Amino acid sequence: MTVFPLRFRPSPSGDLLFADEAGSYFKSDYDFLTRYALGRLTDRDQDYLFRNGHAFEEVGDLAYSGFEHRFASRLYSPGELDYVILVPTLRCNLACGYCQVSRVNENAPGFDWDDRTLDAVLRFLDGLTTRKIKIEFQGGEPSLRLDVLAKVREFCLTKFESCEFVVCTNLQETPEEVWRFLQLPDVAVSTSLDGDMLTHERQRTLSGGKTQAFLSNLNRALDQLGPDKVSALPTINPHRPPVARSVIETYSSLGMRSIYLRPINFQGFARKKYDAAASAATWNAYHSSFIDDLVEYNWTAEYAVEEYYFVHCLRRVLRSGHNGHVDLRNPNIVGYGYVVIDYDGKVYPTDEARMVTRLGQFDLSMGNVFDGMDRSTVDTLNSEALNNYHPDCVHCPFQPYCGVDLVDDLSRYGRIDMPKHLTDFCQRHTYIFDKIFSMIYSDDPAVRKSMAIWAGVHQFDRALARWHR
Amino acid sequence: MLLNFEIAPELAPYVADAVVRFRYLNPGMDVMISGATAVIAGKEVVDIRGLEQQFMFCLYRQKIYSETLPLRRTLLAGVTGQ
Numbered sequence: 001m002t003v004f005p006l007r008f009r010p011s012p013s014g015d016l017l018f019a020d021e022a023g024s025y026f027k028s029d030y031d032f033l034t035r036y037a038l039g040r041l042t043d044r045d046q047d048y049l050f051r052n053g054h055a056f057e058e059v060g061d062l063a064y065s066g067f068e069h070r071f072a073s074r075l076y077s078p079g080e081l082d083y084v085i086l087v088p089t090l091r092c093n094l095a096c097g098y099c100q101v102s103r104v105n106e107n108a109p110g111f112d113w114d115d116r117t118l119d120a121v122l123r124f125l126d127g128l129t130t131r132k133i134k135i136e137f138q139g140g141e142p143s144l145r146l147d148v149l150a151k152v153r154e155f156c157l158t159k160f161e162s163c164e165f166v167v168c169t170n171l172q173e174t175p176e177e178v179w180r181f182l183q184l185p186d187v188a189v190s191t192s193l194d195g196d197m198l199t200h201e202r203q204r205t206l207s208g209g210k211t212q213a214f215l216s217n218l219n220r221a222l223d224q225l226g227p228d229k230v231s232a233l234p235t236i237n238p239h240r241p242p243v244a245r246s247v248i249e250t251y252s253s254l255g256m257r258s259i260y261l262r263p264i265n266f267q268g269f270a271r272k273k274y275d276a277a278a279s280a281a282t283w284n285a286y287h288s289s290f291i292d293d294l295v296e297y298n299w300t301a302e303y304a305v306e307e308y309y310f311v312h313c314l315r316r317v318l319r320s321g322h323n324g325h326v327d328l329r330n331p332n333i334v335g336y337g338y339v340v341i342d343y344d345g346k347v348y349p350t351d352e353a354r355m356v357t358r359l360g361q362f363d364l365s366m367g368n369v370f371d372g373m374d375r376s377t378v379d380t381l382n383s384e385a386l387n388n389y390h391p392d393c394v395h396c397p398f399q400p401y402c403g404v405d406l407v408d409d410l411s412r413y414g415r416i417d418m419p420k421h422l423t424d425f426c427q428r429h430t431y432i433f434d435k436i437f438s439m440i441y442s443d444d445p446a447v448r449k450s451m452a453i454w455a456g457v458h459q460f461d462r463a464l465a466r467w468h469r
Numbered sequence: 470m471l472l473n474f475e476i477a478p479e480l481a482p483y484v485a486d487a488v489v490r491f492r493y494l495n496p497g498m499d500v501m502i503s504g505a506t507a508v509i510a511g512k513e514v515v516d517i518r519g520l521e522q523q524f525m526f527c528l529y530r531q532k533i534y535s536e537t538l539p540l541r542r543t544l545l546a547g548v549t550g551q
Contacts, residue, residue: 002540004537004540004544005533005534005537005540005541006533007530007533008526008529008530010522021541021544033529034529036533037528037529037532037533038477038479038480039479059543067544068544068547068548071544071548072548075548075549388541388545394534395530395534419493421494
């Protein structure tokens with residue numbers, strides 16, 4: 001009998017978590033670790049490992065093939081290009097402090113698509129082979145170019161069998177013609193609500209009048225479009241976060257059950273002001289207490305609330321195939337399944353790559369809509385986008401659930417070969433998977449209730465907390 | 470701070486790699502190997518039991534990694550069709 005390679009990690013409760021490359025996991029003790037590492041497994045150990053898919057008799061047998069299937073389903077393979085983020089303007093009618101590199105003033109000339117760019121974008125879309133398309137309009141404030149949004153939508157409806165449009169708008173000033181566009185059946189709205197109204201005003205609107213205008217528009221969007229077509233994201237300053245309960249109650253009072261907490265992505269001078277490692281620790285502490293508050297809230301709430309990214313990571317632990325988040329995939333192949341087209345027609349593999357290029361750190365563009373795509377730079381990155389052989393990740397039990405974000409590494413450190421445990425990405429994800437496993441193994445009924453809801457099951461089965469004693 | 474402990478003979482082939490990894494994770498520490506004995510020295514007083522455990526984890530991980538590398542290559546080749 002041969003055991004598939006196991007990785008291990010001590011947990012705060014004093015035991016050890018073991019996991020294999022296909023994502024199967026269990027807990028055991030230090031004695032088992034010693035027996036496993038020194039090749040002294042008992043019959044009982046071998047029986048447990050074989051019965052639970054951690055071992056096989058010979059290459060190609062049922063246990064081996066089953067493991068290969070689970071292993072393969074953990075890996076991300078990009079499909080055809082069917083998701084395009086369009087930035088028709090960088091102009092914006094707000095001046096949020098954390099957005100200084102991705103927006104310009106509302107009246108600034110030269111930061112919009114002209115007719116030539118629009119034509120080239122439509123030709124680019126026309127060249128896609130997919131039959132379904134998702135277009136996300138970002139900015140700046142994309143509703144300032146409603147004419148472009150309408151023309152892109154009109155074209156897509158003639159080209160693709162299935163179309164989905166998302167307008168990422170601040171909902172600050174929304175004329176009636178914009179409402180008419182937002183009310184179209186294939187259009188959804190994504191907006192920002194920075195936690196609670198006090199924080200939103202401090203970080204975004206800066207005045208009571210503007211805050212009220214936003215709130216009025218948000219309520220109108222929820223009433224007229226319905227909560228299924230409106231999502232809102234809070235951008236959180238980890239050094240001055242809103243009270244968790246206040247965020248939960250603000251979102252739930254608006255009928256929004258999913259909150260995607262995102263730390264401010266400090267760029268340029270702001271990034272230098274905050275030490276990266278300290279920022280990760282500060283964020284992790286806030287996020288952990290936020291999850292605890294969610295558990296407490298859900299225990300008595302009529303409608304449960306989730307933190308989107310935590311639930312995404314939880315589902316990646318429990319099941320394979322959860323590759324819907326572009327920043328958490330393995331291998332994280334960029335520039336194929338989706339692209340970003342900037343205000344000047346340049347094409348980028350991700351929005352973060354657009355920021356990195358705009359700051360002058362690296363040119364991560366991959367051509368433009370006028371001359372065509374050039375993937376040579378991103379393909380160089382893609383060759384390093386697998387964590388299975390990374391010298392740090394090979395020892396980590398979280399490797400099958402985790403991923404790679406090389407653009408984030410480039411953005412923060414100017415290189416992709418930092419010791420993994422020193423990166424913001426690794427520190428945030430190590431924390432989040434530690435938190436998830438502490439909750440999988442928890443006996444607290446309040447924790448188990450939230451975990452069941454977040455995992456999408458009726459009851460959180462105790463068999464998920466596997467032990468080999 | 471000086472920490473001194475024995476290493477099982479079956480782990481001997483992996484000590485050199487484990488020392489490299491341990492020092493990568495703990496840049497302020499020196500590790501000396503003499504026969505079956507490891508000596509870890511550092512200027513700062515730290516959790517000694519934790520340090521020994523960390524070093525043993527490095528050794529175990531290195532042994533597991535080395536012994537299972539051919540299998541991991543076969544598995545990855547299988548799922549990537551190479």
